[in-house]
Amino acid sequence: MLPLAAHGQTYFNERYSNPTGRTQTAFLSIAPTDSGYVAVGTTRDYPTAGEKALTLRFLTPTGQQDQAYYSYGRLSPGWANAFHRLPDGRYVLVGQRTVPGTFRGYTVLLRFNAIGDTLWTRRFARGSGESGLSMCVLPDGGFAIIGSMATGTSTDPFQDIVLTRTDSAGNLLWWKKYDNLIQDYGWTITSTADGGFLLGGYSYDLTQTDSFVVKTDSLGNRQWQRTFGSPTLSDGLTAVCALRDGTYLLASSYGTRVVAGTTQYRHIVYHLDSAGGLLSSRRYGPEGDVQELYVIHELADGSVVIAGQQSDSTPAQMPEAVIFKLCPDGEEVWYRTYKKLLGPNSHNYLRDLRPTPDGGFVAAGFLFANPPDLGSSDGWVFKVDSAGYVQAGGAVVTNPCRPVGLGEAGAGPAREVAVWPNPAADGRFTVRVGGQAAAGGSGAARATLTVCDALGRVLLRQPAGGAGAETRVDLSAQPPGLYLL
Numbered sequence: 001m002l003p004l005a006a007h008g009q010t011y012f013n014e015r016y017s018n019p020t021g022r023t024q025t026a027f028l029s030i031a032p033t034d035s036g037y038v039a040v041g042t043t044r045d046y047p048t049a050g051e052k053a054l055t056l057r058f059l060t061p062t063g064q065q066d067q068a069y070y071s072y073g074r075l076s077p078g079w080a081n082a083f084h085r086l087p088d089g090r091y092v093l094v095g096q097r098t099v100p101g102t103f104r105g106y107t108v109l110l111r112f113n114a115i116g117d118t119l120w121t122r123r124f125a126r127g128s129g130e131s132g133l134s135m136c137v138l139p140d141g142g143f144a145i146i147g148s149m150a151t152g153t154s155t156d157p158f159q160d161i162v163l164t165r166t167d168s169a170g171n172l173l174w175w176k177k178y179d180n181l182i183q184d185y186g187w188t189i190t191s192t193a194d195g196g197f198l199l200g201g202y203s204y205d206l207t208q209t210d211s212f213v214v215k216t217d218s219l220g221n222r223q224w225q226r227t228f229g230s231p232t233l234s235d236g237l238t239a240v241c242a243l244r245d246g247t248y249l250l251a252s253s254y255g256t257r258v259v260a261g262t263t264q265y266r267h268i269v270y271h272l273d274s275a276g277g278l279l280s281s282r283r284y285g286p287e288g289d290v291q292e293l294y295v296i297h298e299l300a301d302g303s304v305v306i307a308g309q310q311s312d313s314t315p316a317q318m319p320e321a322v323i324f325k326l327c328p329d330g331e332e333v334w335y336r337t338y339k340k341l342l343g344p345n346s347h348n349y350l351r352d353l354r355p356t357p358d359g360g361f362v363a364a365g366f367l368f369a370n371p372p373d374l375g376s377s378d379g380w381v382f383k384v385d386s387a388g389y390v391q392a393g394g395a396v397v398t399n400p401c402r403p404v405g406l407g408e409a410g411a412g413p414a415r416e417v418a419v420w421p422n423p424a425a426d427g428r429f430t431v432r433v434g435g436q437a438a439a440g441g442s443g444a445a446r447a448t449l450t451v452c453d454a455l456g457r458v459l460l461r462q463p464a465g466g467a468g469a470e471t472r473v474d475l476s477a478q479p480p481g482l483y484l485l
Contacts, residue, residue: 141168357481
């Protein structure tokens, strides 16, 4: 694949406090927009002490706050991938609303216009309490929501994973629940190539937790489920990703040992075939007691970027953000950690990560300040480049990954493709394909030019010209960014 039409990266690492009287805030999800970013989270002690409100903050491309909106009513958003910008420029969010005077809640689905005004709210209340944690937007414009539901009385411990399917207006189409052990919690969801869903979470038998994943068909009927992890120690929640080759990637934390009464974990990534069979597993990073991974993104070249949190290297093992990139075969490309608060007792949490049009990534989370750091709980957003650097000038990354779909180095056809100008300032460029590549080699079908954006979405597909012919490609209608041919 050839990179096209790149433009300059932006970098920032910003902390966001509330006005006086709104004492704490946290960001749990974020979405890039044409004019910057929208971070969504909660604000406590607003409008009165003990209350909390949903907060949407509109940020500029350099991370400066443009507007902030607060919604009353004990609303809490979900976590990674709970908030999405839709093709029409509007937004959708899943979360939970708490019933006043109780600890019970119900799932809410909200639609906002481009400036943050609520267009509609849908409520889903089943069992004796539930929460919506994450969602995916489907090709028909509808939504699939994952969460957890209490299935007994207010005093019993039973919890099930719940999957809710709606149309584009948020109207309920169907819902299903899934159980494994005494308590089962749903955290992440992705749609799959066969029209079904892959659900990630964890199961708890009141002694230890296991990573848990469920595969369903398009109507939510369970096709298979699997648990993973240490046979004797607890493991973490499971982030899921359906890869373009039809296999699945899971990211979790694996219990390794107990130190001074506290379980230590390492990040672990499982690769499954389409039937849930384990193809490989591999651990990454150091041990710690807060290791958790929340989000996986497959990039256009088949590599993946995974994000979450881990313990820092100090004796106190304070939380810090982590992002790392892997080749399709699981080899590590880079592994980076991030902080905004540098005090030895302060906390830096990451909850969501999204690819950006310039080939980088934007992350959202929250901070807990302890002396010598000042303040309380604040929102946190930082922007990194494609190599994971939060500032310009980072060392060049030598990427060991072989691009998906290309032959080994030295194979002829891949070297016979020329593109100019590159970068293309106006989005227009020319492609010339050499003789063997244009003909497909050895009588194969004629080559096809395909252009994808940085998220892997196909924007253009057309036949290449004959051997040596020049083909004009026009992407001027697309925003500036990184594209792949």
